[in-house]
Amino acid sequence: MARAKRVVLAYSGGVDTSVCIPYLRQEWGVEEVITFAADLGQGDELEPIRRKALDAGASQSIVGDLIEPFIADYAFPAIRANALYEGRYPLSTALARPLIAKRLVEVAREVGADAVAHGCTGKGNDQVRFDVAIASLAPDLKVLTPAREWGMSREETIAYGERYGLPAPVSKASPYSIDLNLLGRSVEAGPLEDPMVPPPEEVFAITASIDQAPDAAETIEIAFEQGNPVAIDGKPLDPVSMLRRANALAGRHGIGRLDMIENRVVGIKSREIYETPGLLLLIQAHQELESLTLAADVLRYKRQVEATWADLVYQGLWFGPLKHALDGFLDRTQEDVNGTVRLKLHKGNAVVVGRGSADSLYTPDMATYGSDDRFDHRAAEGFIYVWGLPLRLWSAVRRAGGR
Incomplete structure (x- = not known):
């Protein structure tokens, strides 16, 4: 039984998302697959990717230029947040996913689709990011995940695509x-x-x-x-x-x-x-x-x-x-x-x-050790007494108790 009639597929041009096109049509009975590829400044020529989707059986192949909003609305907030996952990774890939999901939903609305789809597998982060973002933006849309469900190995996926006219990857030399x-x-x-x-x-x-x-x-x-x-x-x-x-x-x-x-x-x-x-x-x-x-x-x-x-x-x-x-x-x-x-x-x-900075909180005449020093050194003694009072009281109690 068909899960959906018209589906918008997040498309990268890779093996999994290309195989998704015939798989959705042949195995899940989808009548029409429309692909959406996002230009995020990756530098690739996207016209071959657009044509590849059509050759794989897509009824429409849409390419969207998302470079400017990707940087202004996603990367710049991450810079302001000093966002480093686990203290190291600056979220370069993760930041792209909510933007792609948002545009995927918009395209689905524009073409009257009743579902969206992606080619993420069941082990990665992107499946979570896409599924959750789409559910937040459009809970009424179905999310189809063929690569998570078809159970094929990489070799079997390539062979499946070849059955429906998709060429195998030109080079298998790179394992990355x-x-x-x-x-x-x-x-x-x-x-x-x-x-x-x-x-x-x-x-x-x-x-x-x-x-x-x-x-x-x-x-x-x-x-x-x-x-x-x-x-x-x-x-x-x-x-x-x-x-x-x-x-x-x-x-x-x-x-x-x-x-x-x-x-x-x-x-x-x-x-x-x-x-x-x-x-x-x-x-x-x-x-x-x-x-x-x-x-x-x-x-x-x-x-x-x-x-x-x-x-x-x-x-x-x-x-x-x-x-x-x-x-x-x-x-x-x-x-x-x-x-x-x-x-x-x-x-x-x-x-x-x-x-x-004109908004600097660094005050030279308070920080200096030179003759221009305006810091009141005499105030330090009273400050230290109050600051250390809780510790002195705690220590006195412990000593009185023989600890």
Whole structure:
């Protein structure tokens, strides 16, 4: 029995999503499959992907340019949040999923579809992100997940596609699974599944190796307004141009490579290789500017919020109420995060060497040890007495009790 008549499929052009097209039609009785591919700045030529979907049996093949909203509405909030999942991964892939899901639902509404579909397997994070996001935005739409249910191995999936005219992958030499967008690359599978095997140089594409990075350091300045990066070396840049420029600068100096054991949403660990040069560079600069412009208690509390915010995004809860509430807190903290950060880029490192802001809370005549010092040293004694009073009382009680 058909589960749906008209389905919009999130389409990447890979083996799984291509096989989904004949599978939905032949095995599940779907009458019409419409594909949607998102341009997220991955640099691929999307016209061949569009044609590939049609050749696989799609009735329509839609390509959407989502680069600008991806950076302005998803990446920039992550920079303001200093979002690093498990303290390391800047969510380059995870940030794309709620945007794709949102547009997938919009296309489904536009074409009158009664279901959407994706090609995620049952072991990954993306199935969670897509399913939860779609349920949040359009609970009435069915979500079809053929790759999670068909039970075919990789070889069987390729053979199934060949039965319906889909060519096998041109090369089987590369064992890696790669996801790419303007924020970076993620690489997994193949020999990387052994956590003791060093990642070969061939898995990297947008960052130089330390050996090949320039011998000379390069100093740059990144300007921020209300937490958003707006200029590099005094040149104003729109959000997309900002990421492209940051990627080029950091990537050239070998900055942005990550090799980590990651805890997936579904409860298993995976070994992931990431290249996120520009995003990590901008987060580092933003963190440094916050150290200058945010009050100590706000800064400390924000670190807790940042960790929760990153977890929510990673776990597919972009459209949830807690994420929405935390966004309000983060937006308020960014009102005074204005200024410039100077960094020296060299051989895989971005070292902060300067920072300045009209909203700086750093007061030179309070911090100095020179003759201009305005700090009242005499006040310290009374402060220390009150500050340490609870500890003295606790210690006295313990001593009186013989402890």
